[in-house]
Amino acid sequence: xxxxxxxxxxxxVVGIKYLPLIQQNEQMRRRIDLLETELDKQKLQSKQLxxxxxxxxxxxxxxxxxxxxxxxxxxxxxTVVHFENATxxxxx
Numbered sequence: 470x471x472x473x474x475x476x477x478x479x480x481x482v483v484g485i486k487y488l489p490l491i492q493q494n495e496q497m498r499r500r501i502d503l504l505e506t507e508l509d510k511q512k513l514q515s516k517q518l519x520x521x522x523x524x525x526x527x528x529x530x531x532x533x534x535x536x537x538x539x540x541x542x543x544x545x546x547x548t549v550v551h552f553e554n555a556t557x558x559x560x561x
Contacts, residue, residue: 524531536542543549 525535541549541551
């Protein structure tokens with residue numbers, strides 16, 4: 470009976486000693502999961518940006534479309550019309 474109590478006490482001491490390490494390991498595991506999720510998001514964004522870059526680099530129609538949309542450029546025989554969102558609807 471005494472041997473069982475000593476063994477149980479030894480296991481308790483070992484458990485108490487390693488409990489902070491176990492908790493630290495769990496925290497690090499959660500941090501790794503968060504970082505892996507962020508890495509996946511960054512990889513997806515990188516792929517999207519690379520696709521945009523490739524399209525701009527190799528497709529003249531993409532460059533033309535962006536110049537029209539972002540810079541308001543038009544061909545010599547075209548007229549650019551800009552629409553603005555109404556902040557207050559008419560009659561209010």
